[in-house]
Amino acid sequence: MGHFSAVWDHRVAIELSKDWNGIDQVVLRSPHGASAKVSLHGGQVTSWRNDRGEELLFTSSKAIFKSPKAIRGGIPVCFPQFGNCGSLEQHGFARNKVWTIDENPPPLHPNDSRGKSAVDLLLKPSEEDLKCWPNSFQFRLRVSLSSDGNLILISRIRNVNGKPFSFSFAYHTYLSVSDISEVRIEGLETLDYLDNLLQRERFTEQGDAITFESEVDRVYLSSPKCIAVLDHERKRTYVIRKEGLPDVVVWNPWDKKSKAMVDFGDEEYKQMLCVDGAAIEKPITLKPGEEWTGRMELSVVPSSFYSDEFDPLLRCF
Template sequence: MSPIPVTRSHGLEALELVSPDGARATLLLHGAHLVSWVPAGGEEQLYLSPTSAFATGQAIRGGVPVIFPQFNARGPLQKHGFARNKPWQLVSAEVGKDDALAVLRLTDDGATRMVWPHQFEAEISIRVSGRTLEMELACENRGEAPFSFAAALHTYLRLTSAMSASLQGLSGLAYWDSVDQRAGTQHEDLLRLDGSELDRIYQDLKDTLILRDADRRLRIAQQGFSDVVVWNPGEVKGAQFSDMPADGYRQMLCVEAAQVLQPVTLAPGESWAAMQVLALE
């Protein structure tokens, strides 16, 4: 094992994970935000907006934002909670014989307790090896009372062409449509983009999803997360974002491992962990 030094990326403190087989990932300490993943012998798999602000305390558009302890506006906190805007602490970062691994930690402080009065410790572990990326999010209740939270890995996947891309494996799943504010069931096995806004929370995902984009096939699996959020802002909403080009919606699809519809409740001393695994075929 050899340690990985802290460097800088986009003007912020970062870890450049490079496994011996050439797989690479860039992880910022700001928000524990993964901003790049290049599998061994492959190309960039994540979408990162070229107009995103990389500033302390601000959310980054693209990569993999960590959503905790609230999803979107489903609660009293700022949208998607505070974890993606906070500096995380480095626990470990090292290169092994066939992988590179980093672990970052976030604990409560005066600022978090003002808006969310709980003692917690969250950790994210990022591992790259070959053509696989593993992201594990964990949380422990360090306080004297139970608390509940939502969480997600808000993964922005890069697309060559949104209009020809499809996501396979959602057939039969119930979902909540956040655009139309109604429940539905997915009947087709392939989900395609048509340029309009797509924002659905699918529940009880059991199978692996496959993103097809030109000649690329990306397998998306999760463990411990019961929901998967599929989101694309579409042409109209995408044009309204100040931190994304007007045509950015054509180059991304969010497939987010999530725990939203049934938040996690932890008793004092209890912990929870869940994972999303991406593998380029």
């Protein structure tokens, strides 16, 4: 780790350092020992650890940490598109750009400032970006770690164009799990979803919970503000709360696709699951001067499949 300087923000120290490729990163710490790392390459959270030092996000052992390649793992920010269409690169360009630290961010709601270690990042389009996506914007991203170790991402995208523009968006969240076959998602039951493995055909979820025994690549529509990802073996539940993000992407590449990806280990699909807060089916449209906000909060609570008293979704309220 390179040398760092300490910056005092909201009465909590954050560290500025460089990763092993010399790219600037910010380390956030909570008073109880939880931490998060945010790379200025992509504005991407690359690590989130609980107060016992356990890594909660998955990053591939074969991830490439050099621009213009996106980092395979953590939480890439997908903007102005999610997926692969038109002349834009897959999942948009935001995750491949170098962001700057925003020295003068506009104020947020007091609840999103108090008692948190936070960094504010800023992305504006380059000349190159405007050639392939001719829309002027300001993208402000706040990443914060609460005193109890919750990870919060708040994106604010403002149209500084002379005309309206539309975009899709996702926090492409790679969760670390013990074994994909031991994981289930609750909160998406009965929802419609688009199946990306079947030309985005629309289906209705039939299961009581989502479990995994083959490749999954779906966009669940009009989802609740809170969903839970239960890891049976680790007796751990990720609770995902979101605002401004009506859709949820669920993705695991399984074995064949894993072998086809150069920046992903052949067996690593067993240790990861992507569950994204997203806005995909109905793109966000901003008129000149308008701003959109998308917020996601990740927390971890102890759990067991066999505890009748524990309902992870009750933790959402």
